[in-house]
Amino acid sequence: MTLIIDQDLKSFSYRRRSIETKLISNRKKTPYFLLIILTAVFNLTAAAVQAQQPLPRESGFSGYIELLGAYFSTNSQLNTDDKNKRTDSLDKSGRRVNKVRPIPLGLISYTFADIRTQLYLGLLPENVTQGQFSIEAGIRHDLTDGTSLRAAFIPMTPIKEETWRDPFVVNQNREDTDITSYGFNLAADSIKGTGLNLRVGWVRATIDDEESGRFLLSQPDSFLTTDDLDDLRRDSNLYRFTGEYSFRLGRRMRLKPILRYTRGDAKGDANSFHGLNPQLSLLYFRDQLQVALNAAVNGEWYDDTHPVFDKTRRDLNLGLFAILGYKDPFSFKNFRVDWFNGIFRQNSNIDFFESTSWLTALGVGYEF
Numbered sequence: 572m573t574l575i576i577d578q579d580l581k582s583f584s585y586r587r588r589s590i591e592t593k594l595i596s597n598r599k600k601t602p603y604f605l606l607i608i609l610t611a612v613f614n615l616t617a618a619a620v621q622a623q624q625p626l627p628r629e630s631g632f633s634g635y636i637e638l639l640g641a642y643f644s645t646n647s648q649l650n651t652d653d654k655n656k657r658t659d660s661l662d663k664s665g666r667r668v669n670k671v672r673p674i675p676l677g678l679i680s681y682t683f684a685d686i687r688t689q690l691y692l693g694l695l696p697e698n699v700t701q702g703q704f705s706i707e708a709g710i711r712h713d714l715t716d717g718t719s720l721r722a723a724f725i726p727m728t729p730i731k732e733e734t735w736r737d738p739f740v741v742n743q744n745r746e747d748t749d750i751t752s753y754g755f756n757l758a759a760d761s762i763k764g765t766g767l768n769l770r771v772g773w774v775r776a777t778i779d780d781e782e783s784g785r786f787l788l789s790q791p792d793s794f795l796t797t798d799d800l801d802d803l804r805r806d807s808n809l810y811r812f813t814g815e816y817s818f819r820l821g822r823r824m825r826l827k828p829i830l831r832y833t834r835g836d837a838k839g840d841a842n843s844f845h846g847l848n849p850q851l852s853l854l855y856f857r858d859q860l861q862v863a864l865n866a867a868v869n870g871e872w873y874d875d876t877h878p879v880f881d882k883t884r885r886d887l888n889l890g891l892f893a894i895l896g897y898k899d900p901f902s903f904k905n906f907r908v909d910w911f912n913g914i915f916r917q918n919s920n921i922d923f924f925e926s927t928s929w930l931t932a933l934g935v936g937y938e939f
Contacts, residue, residue, distance in 0.1 A: 626689055626713050627682045634679040634693065637909070637936030644669045645928035647917070651733045651747040661741055664926050674932075687713040707756065717764030725754040725774065734805075737782040739879065748780040754809075766817035766827075774809045781805060783839075787879065799878035804838035825854040840875040841884075861896035880921055890915045909934045 627633055648658065648665035655665045678693030689711045709723025732750035754774035762769065783803035788795045815829040833846035850867040869888040876883050892913030900908050914929040 626684070626687055626711070628684055630682055630684040632679065632681050633939060634677065634691075635696075635936055635938045636677040637675070637934050639674040639676065639909075639932050639934035640671065641674055641930060641932035642669070642671045643928065643930035643932075645926060647926040647928060648738070648923055649734065651735060656744045657742070658745075659742055661739070661923050663922060674934075676934075676936075705752075705754075709756070718762050719758075719760040721756070721758040721760065723756045725752075725756065725772075734778060736778075736780045737784065737786050739784055740786045743786075748778060750776055750778060752776040766819075768813075768815045768817075770811075770813040772809075772811040772813075774811075775807075776809065777806045784879070795878060802839045802841045802875070802878050805842055807835050807837035807842065810834045810836070823855060823857050825852075827852040827854065841873065841877045843874040844871050844884075845874075846871045859898045859900075861894075861898070863894040865892050865894075866890070877921075882920065884924075885920045886924060887918045888916065889918070905938045907936050907938070909936065 644667060646664040646667040648655070648661075650665055650668055652668045652670070654668050658665060676694050678691060678695065680689050680691035680693075682689045690709075691711065692708045693706060695707060705725045707723035707725055709721060711719060711721045713719050732752065733747045734750055735745045736748045738745065752774055754772060756770065756772040758768065758770040760768045781804060783805065784795055784800045787793055788797070788800065811831060811833045813829065813831040815827055818826045820826055829848075829850040829852070831846075831848040831850070833844075833848065835842070835844045835846065837843045846869060848867065848869040850865065853864045855862045867890040869886075869890075871884075871886040871888075873884040890913065892911060894909065894911040896907055896909045898907045900906060910931075910933050912929075912931045914927070917924055917926045917928075919925060
C-alpha cells in the first residue's frame with residue numbers, strides 16, 4: 572500500500588458597503604480543507620487503484636512506509652508561509668509560493684486472524700485517497716458476509732496545522748497560530764460483499780489564538796463591533812457523511828463514484844456551512860502497473876452574511892489529479908514507486924478566495 576506595506580494605516584477608511592479590499596473569511600475546517608494545496612498534496616496516492624484489502628490470513632504485523640518528495644505551488648491567501656505573511660490588498664489572491672518538501676507516510680497494524688480483527692495506527696490508504704489525511708488509531712473487523720466494519724479515533728495529523736491569528740490584517744505581517752483537532756470515524760465497507768461503502772465522521776477543530784477581526788476593529792472609522800467578532804469565530808464541529816460504490820468495468824478497471832456531505836457548525840455564524848463533494852475515480856491495474864484518474868467538485872454554502880463583506884460566501888472548488896504506481900521496480904520485491912500530479916482551482920463569490928494550486932510528487936514505498 573502507499574500511499575499538503577508599509578502604508579500609513581491611519582488613513583485607511585473602512586465602510587460596510589464600499590470596502591476597497593475584501594477580507595478573508597475564517598476557515599474552520601478539518602486539516603484537509605484548510606488549504607487547497609494541502610488537500611492536493613495528500614488527496615490520494617497510488618493506493619487509489621486498489622480496493623480495500625482483505626485482512627491477512629495469518630496473525631501478525633503488517634503495514635507500509637513511504638517517503639514522498641513533493642513540489643507544490645499555491646497562491647491561496649490561507650497559506651501561512653512566511654512569503655505570504657503580508658498582503659497589501661485583501662481583494663485578490665495571496666502571493667504565489669513554490670516549495671519542495673519531504674513527506675513521510677506509514678501504517679502499522681496487527682491482525683488476529685482467527686477472529687478476523689485488526690488493530691492499526693497510521694494513515695489508511697483508502698482514507699488518503701479521499702483527502703482525509705489524518706492519523707487514525709482504530710480497530711477493524713470483517714464479518715462473514717463480506718462486510719468490513721471499522722471504528723477509529725483521530726488523535727492527530729502528521730503535519731502541523733496552522734492558520735492566521737487574524738487573517739484580516741493588511742499592510743502588516745500576519746501572525747500564525749496552531750489548529751488543534753481530533754475526532755472519530757465509523758465505516759462499513761464492502762457491505763454484504765458488494766462495492767458499497769458508507770462512512771460517517773466527526774472532527775472538532777479549535778484555533779489556539781483566535782483574533783479574527785481585531786485589526787479592523789482597532790482602526791479609525793471601523794464599522795465592526797464586538798458582536799461581529801463573535802460571528803468570525805472559527806472553532807467548529809464538522810460532521811461528514813460519505814457514500815461510494817465501486818463498479819467493475821472488466822477485469823482490470825473500476826469506476827468509483829463518491830458523494831460526501833459535510834456540515835460545519837462553527838461558533839461564528841458566518842463560518843457555518845453546508846458542503847457537497849461529488850468525486851469520480853477511474854482505476855486501472857495490470858500486473859505491476861497501476862493508474863488512477865480522478866475528478867472532484869466541492870461546493871460550499873455558508874449560513875449567514877459575513878460582517879465584513881456584507882455578503883454570504885459561496886465556493887465551488889474543482890480538482891483533477893492522476894496517479895501512476897509501479898510495483899517491484901527493478902525486481903525489488905515489496906517496493907513500489909508512485910508519481911502523481913494534480914491541479915486544484917478554488918472559485919468563490921469573494922475574490923479573495925480565488926486561488927489555483929498544483930503539485931507533482933514522487934515517492935518510494937515499502938510494504939511489509
